[in-house]
Amino acid sequence: MAIDWRPLIDIIRRRNRFLITSHLRADCDAIGSEMALARILDSLGKHATIVNGDEVPQHIQFLDPDGRVGTLGSTVMIEALRGFDAMIVVDTSAAVQLGRMAEVLRSFPGVRVVIDHHVSEDDLGAVVFKDDQAEATGRLILELAEALRVEITPQIAEPLLTAIATDTGWFRFSSVTERTFAALARLTAAGASPAKAFSQLFEQHSLPRLHLRGRILEHVAADCAGRMLWTYVTADDFRECGAQKTDTEDAINMLLTVRGVEAAALFVELEPSVTKVSLRSRSSFNVHEVAEKFGGGGHRAAAGITFSGPRIEAQQAILDAVRLAMQDCPQS
Numbered sequence: 001m002a003i004d005w006r007p008l009i010d011i012i013r014r015r016n017r018f019l020i021t022s023h024l025r026a027d028c029d030a031i032g033s034e035m036a037l038a039r040i041l042d043s044l045g046k047h048a049t050i051v052n053g054d055e056v057p058q059h060i061q062f063l064d065p066d067g068r069v070g071t072l073g074s075t076v077m078i079e080a081l082r083g084f085d086a087m088i089v090v091d092t093s094a095a096v097q098l099g100r101m102a103e104v105l106r107s108f109p110g111v112r113v114v115i116d117h118h119v120s121e122d123d124l125g126a127v128v129f130k131d132d133q134a135e136a137t138g139r140l141i142l143e144l145a146e147a148l149r150v151e152i153t154p155q156i157a158e159p160l161l162t163a164i165a166t167d168t169g170w171f172r173f174s175s176v177t178e179r180t181f182a183a184l185a186r187l188t189a190a191g192a193s194p195a196k197a198f199s200q201l202f203e204q205h206s207l208p209r210l211h212l213r214g215r216i217l218e219h220v221a222a223d224c225a226g227r228m229l230w231t232y233v234t235a236d237d238f239r240e241c242g243a244q245k246t247d248t249e250d251a252i253n254m255l256l257t258v259r260g261v262e263a264a265a266l267f268v269e270l271e272p273s274v275t276k277v278s279l280r281s282r283s284s285f286n287v288h289e290v291a292e293k294f295g296g297g298g299h300r301a302a303a304g305i306t307f308s309g310p311r312i313e314a315q316q317a318i319l320d321a322v323r324l325a326m327q328d329c330p331q332s
């Protein structure tokens with residue numbers, strides 16, 4: 001259902017200083033939405049400041065060439081975050097995903113706004129603008145800009161195209177609808193270049209990332225009679241390949257290329273007792289329901305969990321939960 005932007009237009013028109021934030025381990029939908037929103041507010045003559053709980057991952061810094069996105073505790077101190085009229089959270093509704101920016105939000109004296117497309121939701125004391133059917137927050141930001149009658153410049157269009165492109169796995173996930181392509185058409189008309197976006201996203205990887213892919217593929221195992229594939233990355237894999245933690249991004253989707261596979265899981269050893277788990281589905285199997293059991297979140301087709309425990313433990317617990325849920329899910 002389309003969002004009624006009128007309350008947000010009212011909030012924006014009546015205020016001048018905006019603080020924008022998004023989730024930790026930001027992706028292109030997070031940074032792209034933040035950058036576009038800041039530039040939309042610029043064009044309205046407002047002041048917009050972007051501050052996240054952690055740094056912009058190196059591989060998506062092309063979205064922020066001038067270093068506009070601040071990092072709380074390193075480039076921006078908490079004392080400096082005063083005097084804002086409104087705080088806008090994009091691409092998440094979960095306090096835990098904001099890191100230290102959650103403290104800023106909790107004690108924020110002005111109006112709080114959430115613009116998001118995730119199902120999971122905390123009560124952030126915010127006015128919420130959400131479409132959990134939307135493929136990306138980036139498309140919602142475009143619709144907000146249009147509702148505000150802001151001219152979509154190339155500087156606004158480019159990060160939004162990148163945001164939508166990445167959250168849809170380059171326009172191929174089941175979340176893609178005609179609205180995705182309608183948005184893409186408008187962004188392209190406004191000066192965004194799909195060819196440039198593709199090159200920035202998929203043709204700038206490091207050799208260590210490619211080597212890490214090799215490890216991820218080597219470790220693939222089948223479960224649930226081939227309806228699920230899962231794999232893992234250890235701390236040794238990262239070290240031996242010279243790869244970054246962000247180099248696992250998108251790797252899980254390779255598992256969905258096998259015939260008959262409905263779901264995939266990737267277990268990443270972040271620390272000896274912290275395991276990042278990614279779940280994907282391309283059938284009616286709902287990975288969000290599995291993630292929720294472990295305090296995770298996401299969508300029906302893509303969900304994540306930060307598991308407090310060693311990787312082996314995470315694998316046992318979560319694979320058991322997947323097996324149980326698969327039994328209740330008819331084979332597609």
Ligand SMILES: [Mn+2]
Nearest residue numbers: 029091137167
């Ligand atoms: Mn998103």
